[in-house]
Amino acid sequence: MLKNYKVLKGTASALALDDDNDPHIEIRIEANGVSYRIALNVRSKESPHDLLYANIVDFKHGTLTEALEALPMGLTDIRKDHPELAIDYVRGGLIEREDMNVAPFQLSGPKNDLRDFIEPIVQEGIADTDVHFYAFGEAWGPENNKPDEYFHFEPGNGIHDIHMNQGDGGSFKATNAPNQDGALLVHFNNTNEWAAIFLCFQSQSWNTNAATGHPVSDSSGGQGRGEGTRRPQPVVASSLRIIAALINPVNGAGGVEAETVTLINRSDISVSLDGWKLEDDNGRTQTLSGTIAAGELRTIALDAAAGGPQLANKGGDIILRNREDAVADRVGYGKSETANEGWTTIF
Incomplete structure (x- = not known):
């Protein structure tokens, strides 16, 4: 420090x-x-x-x-x-x-x-x-x-x-x-x-521990975006970003957790979500649809029952892919960011 x-x-x-x-x-x-x-x-x-x-x-x-x-x-x-x-x-x-x-x-x-x-x-x-x-x-x-x-x-x-x-x-x-x-x-x-x-x-990692600022190893997860997260694919230029996720929600009916990921369109024009995907670090994906307006926030409920992404409380990555299947954004989080049940993690 x-x-x-x-x-x-x-x-x-x-x-x-x-x-x-x-x-x-x-x-x-x-x-x-x-x-x-x-x-x-x-x-x-x-x-x-x-x-x-x-x-x-x-x-x-x-x-x-x-x-x-x-x-x-x-x-x-x-x-x-x-x-x-x-x-x-x-x-x-x-x-x-x-x-x-x-x-x-x-x-x-x-x-x-x-x-x-x-x-x-x-x-x-x-x-x-x-x-x-x-x-x-x-x-x-x-x-x-x-x-x-x-x-x-x-x-x-x-x-x-x-x-x-x-x-x-x-x-x-x-x-x-x-x-x-x-x-x-x-x-x-x-x-x-x-x-x-x-x-x-260039030697500094952009995937860092939220409490210490140290680089996060592949086995422990961490909070951040860009180079240094687990998947090595390059991030392409994109107007859409992942800005938050509810990783450890309070259990709902039948013990089901309603995990969500929130996107923002930071550009000045509307963007079609058709063909875009959210993905976890185990390769489970969920295809998106609709349109997100300029400056709009969109909170997406993850459908684990249909084989969609699942956000592990121990830490992991959340990946946003565009319709060409390139990585448009990638954020990582660690166990420390999920400790408070029902709290939203901000990236």
Whole structure:
């Protein structure tokens, strides 16, 4: 777990690059007369070295962005003062694995590396103090009598680990936890537009334990979506997502459990469900029908009596297949998410 999960709000005043084996984009931030440095990872120490990233230029999330605007300049302790601001890539709905692309740190040519996506936003912020930066991650400092390594202000302090902070199985496993992922959000006050940069290492699993943030093994299940769940088939781009399931319902008449799976159509057009299927991790399927409108939620009752999917309380996977039989979404859950009978699990 991160020790000091915080968000830093301020304006950009300088940009630097380190050029070692663990490169970062370094950004100097000013807030109420205090200088900070935010260090953005742009290359992984572990193979594969290129990062996953999403650069969302028209980011919209009213609840989060409104709360950020209300924060004072400087550091805010998320766990202590504003737990509602915590970011979780796996469960939070801000970003999904299939929305991220692989990009090297720097490569010749336009718009093909992390520098091309990140540095123009920083340069715009340096030129305009109405652009506010919000860096989520681990805070360090103040380091009294120790000038900052790159910008030489004193005392040195800032934010790092501005990336996904769960799903690590190697030397960084000790910092895993849910609800503590890093990100860089940028608010252009003059136009009231937002941009968001999400970063992740390819070695991190997106199927993580809801209590610890550790990767979940094939034998124990876990809560999450994307790579790392039991079935290795790739997830295709899709407007439909699994967002919830009633896995351990209260027994009904005759001891029958009324398990359900809830879908959302996140697109702006209606989608036909004809030919789509829900599947459990034992290959039992249920064919869907009808139409789901733009933005609509649809709760589907599972028909185990007809050989449909059955959701095991010990943990498992739920798979959504499109009419071409490709995997459109896949979520995993563990025993801890089914402990409360009658409660719905949110993905």
